[in-house]
Amino acid sequence: MPMHELPYHQPDAHGHFGRYGGSFVAETLKPALDELLAAYADAQRDPAFRAEFEYDLKHYVGRPSPIYHAKRWSKLLGGAQIYLKREDLNHTGAHKVNNCIGQALLARRMGKPRVIAETGAGQHGVATATVAARYGMECCVYMGSEDIKRQAANVYRMKLLGATVVPVNSGSKTLKDALNEAMRDWVTNVGNTFYIIGTVAGPHPYPMLVRDFQTVIGTECLTQMPELAGRQPDAVIACVGGGSNAMGIFYSYIPKTDVRLIGVEAAGFGLATGKHAAPLTANSPVGVLHGNRTYLMQDENGQIIETHSISAGLDYPGVGPEHAWLKDSGRAEYVAVTDDEALAAFHALCRLEGIIPALESSHALAYAAKIAPSMSSDKLLLVNLSGRGDKDMHTVAEKSGIQF
Amino acid sequence: MSRIAKTFETLRGQGRKALIPFITAGDPDPDMTLPLMQALVEGGADIIELGVPFSDPMADGPTIQRASERALQHGMSLRGVLGIVSAFRRENGNTPVVLMGYANPIEAYGTDVFARDAQAAGVDGVLVVDYPPEECVEFSASLRDHDLDPIFLLAPTSTEQRYSEVAALGSGYLYYVSLKGVTGAGHLDFDEVARRIPVIREKVGMPVGVGFGIRDAASARRIAQVADAVVIGSRIIEEIENSPRDEGPARVRAFLREIRMALDSKSGRGFEEKP
Numbered sequence: 001m002p003m004h005e006l007p008y009h010q011p012d013a014h015g016h017f018g019r020y021g022g023s024f025v026a027e028t029l030k031p032a033l034d035e036l037l038a039a040y041a042d043a044q045r046d047p048a049f050r051a052e053f054e055y056d057l058k059h060y061v062g063r064p065s066p067i068y069h070a071k072r073w074s075k076l077l078g079g080a081q082i083y084l085k086r087e088d089l090n091h092t093g094a095h096k097v098n099n100c101i102g103q104a105l106l107a108r109r110m111g112k113p114r115v116i117a118e119t120g121a122g123q124h125g126v127a128t129a130t131v132a133a134r135y136g137m138e139c140c141v142y143m144g145s146e147d148i149k150r151q152a153a154n155v156y157r158m159k160l161l162g163a164t165v166v167p168v169n170s171g172s173k174t175l176k177d178a179l180n181e182a183m184r185d186w187v188t189n190v191g192n193t194f195y196i197i198g199t200v201a202g203p204h205p206y207p208m209l210v211r212d213f214q215t216v217i218g219t220e221c222l223t224q225m226p227e228l229a230g231r232q233p234d235a236v237i238a239c240v241g242g243g244s245n246a247m248g249i250f251y252s253y254i255p256k257t258d259v260r261l262i263g264v265e266a267a268g269f270g271l272a273t274g275k276h277a278a279p280l281t282a283n284s285p286v287g288v289l290h291g292n293r294t295y296l297m298q299d300e301n302g303q304i305i306e307t308h309s310i311s312a313g314l315d316y317p318g319v320g321p322e323h324a325w326l327k328d329s330g331r332a333e334y335v336a337v338t339d340d341e342a343l344a345a346f347h348a349l350c351r352l353e354g355i356i357p358a359l360e361s362s363h364a365l366a367y368a369a370k371i372a373p374s375m376s377s378d379k380l381l382l383v384n385l386s387g388r389g390d391k392d393m394h395t396v397a398e399k400s401g402i403q404f
Numbered sequence: 405m406s407r408i409a410k411t412f413e414t415l416r417g418q419g420r421k422a423l424i425p426f427i428t429a430g431d432p433d434p435d436m437t438l439p440l441m442q443a444l445v446e447g448g449a450d451i452i453e454l455g456v457p458f459s460d461p462m463a464d465g466p467t468i469q470r471a472s473e474r475a476l477q478h479g480m481s482l483r484g485v486l487g488i489v490s491a492f493r494r495e496n497g498n499t500p501v502v503l504m505g506y507a508n509p510i511e512a513y514g515t516d517v518f519a520r521d522a523q524a525a526g527v528d529g530v531l532v533v534d535y536p537p538e539e540c541v542e543f544s545a546s547l548r549d550h551d552l553d554p555i556f557l558l559a560p561t562s563t564e565q566r567y568s569e570v571a572a573l574g575s576g577y578l579y580y581v582s583l584k585g586v587t588g589a590g591h592l593d594f595d596e597v598a599r600r601i602p603v604i605r606e607k608v609g610m611p612v613g614v615g616f617g618i619r620d621a622a623s624a625r626r627i628a629q630v631a632d633a634v635v636i637g638s639r640i641i642e643e644i645e646n647s648p649r650d651e652g653p654a655r656v657r658a659f660l661r662e663i664r665m666a667l668d669s670k671s672g673r674g675f676e677e678k679p
Contacts, residue, residue: 014538024507026463028568028581106414171459172468187463190561254555264412288507288534289460301481303459305668 008254010122010322015204015292018328021321023203024288029183032190037205039110049105056101056328057216060134061091063098064220067228067382073352073369080375082368083229084355084385085221085249094358096127096386097215097243099345100196102213104131114138118182120147120175121313122154122362123387124198129163139163142181144174146313154391172306175316179290199242200320203291207320214248221382222252231300233382234375235260239324239363241277241314242333243323245386254331264322266309268337277307277315278336280327289317294324310339310395313387341366343399346389358387359395405502407528408553408576409610411450412420421628421667422577423448424613426504426637428455428471432481432649437488440644443653445499447660448667453531453589456485458555463533468646481491483508484516485553493526497669502555502576504528515543519550523577529553529576534642537569556605560596567607568603577633579609580604582618592617601630602624609658621666636663 009280011017023033045050057063066089070082087095100117107115121124125141134140141158145167148155158165171177179202187193200207200214218236225232236253238246240263253259265278276282279295287296289304297305297317309315326332337345342359345366349357356363361384368383375381389396399404405413415422425444429437437454444452457475461468481521482505489501503522510518510532514676522530537556544554545608553576556569560583570578582597597614605612614627615635624634647655 023536024539025536026533026581027536027562027566028463028557028559030536031559031561031563034563050648158659171473176460183462184465285512287511291463291534296508298508298512300511300512301483303476304508305459393608 005241009202010325011208015208017207017321017325019286020294020324021207021292023291023293024293025203026187028187029190029203029386033203033205034185035110039106040205040209043106043109049109053102053105057098059332060259061097061101063088063216064224067091067221069228070349070353073348074372076352077369077372079372079377080234080321080379080381081229081377082384083225083233083371083380084383085217087217087245087384087386088355088357088361088388090149091256092127092130093390094123094127095248095384096124096198097130097213098216098248099198099210099213099244100124100127102136102209103194103196104135107137107196108135109195110390112192112194114140114189115195115196116142116182116185116193117198118142118175118178119198120144120178120315121311122147122151122158122391123313123358125163125165126157126199128196128198129158130163132163133161136295140169140185142185144168144172144178146173147175147178150312150325150395151391152394153289164176173245175312176290176304181292192246199244200247200322201242201292201294201318207292208324210244211247211322216250217245217384218250218252219249221249225382229380230382232256233380234258236382236384237262237264237364237368238384239264239314239360239386240280240319240323241266241316241360242318243250243320247320247322249384250326261326261332262367263332263334264363265334265336266311266363267338268308268310270338271336275308276336277317279317279319280323280334281336286324292321293320294318305324307315308340309364310399313358313360335367337363337366337370341370345369345394346396355385357385358389359392361386362389365404406551406553406576407498408451409667411500412577415450421613421631422592422613422659423664423667424451424453424633424635425449425640426453426455426527426635427644428457428468428475429485430457430475431471431477431641431643432474432652433478434446434484434488435479436649436652438491439555441492442495442654445496446658448664449499449660451502451633453502453504453637454489456482456503456509458506458509461506465638466536467565467645470577471641482513486521486527489525489527500528501526502531503527504531505533507532507534511524515669516546519546519552523550523552527552529555531555531557531579536621537566537573540573548575555579559601564607568605571608574608575610577613578608579635580612580614580631581616582614582627583616592623597627598630599627605632621662624663625666625669634663
């Protein structure tokens with residue numbers, strides 16, 4: 001696996017990225033995590049596992065995904081050249097499927113016939129339901145009832161693919177509550193069930209293994225950028241909710257210290273309003289949630305607070321522990337853009353490039369649009385276009401006062 | 405000797421098993437917690453486990469999550485919980501109180517400050533559900549510095565290696581989760597419990613309490629045949645949930661008395677220990 005070739009060794013043996021990460025779970029889950037860690041280590045040593053993963057990425061997902069030079073948009077912005085890593089062209093329409101294939105292959109290897117997942121926007125749920133159908137596994141997806149309302153089309157897609165979608169009505173009825181519920185299912189059915197976590201959060205080894213399965217994104221960019229643009233980019237930009245697409249594209253660039261890594265969080269209605277989902281940018285206190293230590297949006301009593309973002313996939317109070325570590329170490333920068341800025345970038349890409357981006361990815365696009373004009377035209381920005389926006393039609397239409 | 409150790413020693417002398425009820429502090433509202441704790445003592449509680457409400461109680465089932473949500477709606481906080489324990493201690497100097505909750509409210513409070521304030525309030529033990537031993541070395545030391553017992557969980561899936569880790573860090577008693585799943589779940593495998601408890605007790609060298617899935621006098625008595633303590637949580641929360649506010653304490657007292665009588669009855673029928 002690529003991590004062994006790099007002069008960057010995170011996490012440590014116990015899943016710590018500096019002070020972040022770790023394995024903060026009830027004893028009931030601990031043996032399951034140990035079993036997963038052992039199975040993953042074993043799979044990493046097996047060339048056949050790697051080969052099957054790569055085969056399915058190529059023939060089922062359609063990798064490598066291309067990089068596209070957004071010339072018209074770059075010209076209009078009048079500065080740096082913007083390149084898009086087209087994860088939106090993957091089968092299922094987002095980067096999520098890379099990780100799902102990796103974890104489903106692990107599940108099969110471990111003899112677990114049932115997979116479960118949590119989902120926010122529905123992208124990870126759809127990707128999980130897809131691979132479950134592909135490998136003939138039973139699939140159950142937990143989704144906050146608020147998100148089910150926001151993402152009806154994805155709910156239907158999951159059902160078409162044969163998955164059971166379980167609405168979660170506890171707490172804020174969003175992604176974090178779906179994660180709680182999936183954990184409960186796992187702890188109860190751990191014998192036959194594999195929990196496919198969709199992002200680089202959760203207890204060790206999830207942040208590491210999700211990152212490893214997503215690293216293909218950045219690895220492809222390393223060869224594609226010189227071919228297309230003649231050199232590596234000056235900055236790599238990706239949106240960060242839990243942070244899996246960002247870790248996927250950042251990871252291979254971490255040793256290339258002349259490439260800026262910029263993670264874009266959701267500022268929602270604005271950081272000052274408190275209605276956002278940007279724990280890194282807002283310097284939220286560090287705490288423990290969902291099995292890892294990280295920056296967390298919480299009140300003064302340590303209760304997790306409700307977040308807001310127009311994009312369900314970024315609407316999460318924590319962030320993957322490796323991002324927390326990259327922030328503190330200074331290797332990556334974290335910024336936030338508002339709902340309105342993300343929407344403006346969404347529309348710009350639709351009109352100028354004929355690409356409908358996911359609202360999540362629109363946050364990364366918005367930040368590129370913010371900094372490009374002040375940069376010279378020979379500067380290169382590589383944006384991870386992590387998903388397509390078909391799922392967001394309803395949200396965008398509603399914002400524009402249009403009813404279907 | 406700690407209040408918890410003393411409690412188990414006394415019970416052992418009497419040939420009795422400990423009854424450990426759990427309620428969530430602040431449920432149904434903060435003013436009811438002290439009367440409920442007193443009712444638990446009157447009903448025969450030997451130790452009280454007091455839940456510190458958390459917004460994301462991952463290891464709990466729907467019943468305790470609802471209790472947490474009710475408590476948080478009424479503004480319950482860790483500081484508030486310590487205030488309740490102080491008030492309880494002014495009237496009761498004997499019954500140990502164990503706080504049970506999740507890491508984040510304690511980290512937000514500050515782990516060392518918490519240990520100091522918990523000791524001052526009269527807390528006896530602390531169980532942090534999402535602090536497994538490997539993430540709890542410093543915190544356990546901090547608790548012990550303040551004469552607080554770090555309580556740990558073991559599960560049916562735990563390996564013997566983990567028994568030793570828990571033995572090294574924990575004191576007071578060990579909480580054995582009697583089934584795979586979350587709090588309040590349905591069925592209990594008595595044979596499994598009967599097989600595991602003696603092994604665990606010998607390895608950890610402290611009393612073993614069993615919880616998760618104990619819902620009535622019969623199941624409590626069967627568990628008490630092999631365990632040193634019986635922990636009951638969700639079933640009591642249901643009692644509180646289904647009672648008019650002012651009748652909660654009386655109902656809880658009556659429910660617990662039934663369990664107490666079952667535990668203390670000498671007949672002990674209904675459970676056969678397998679070799």
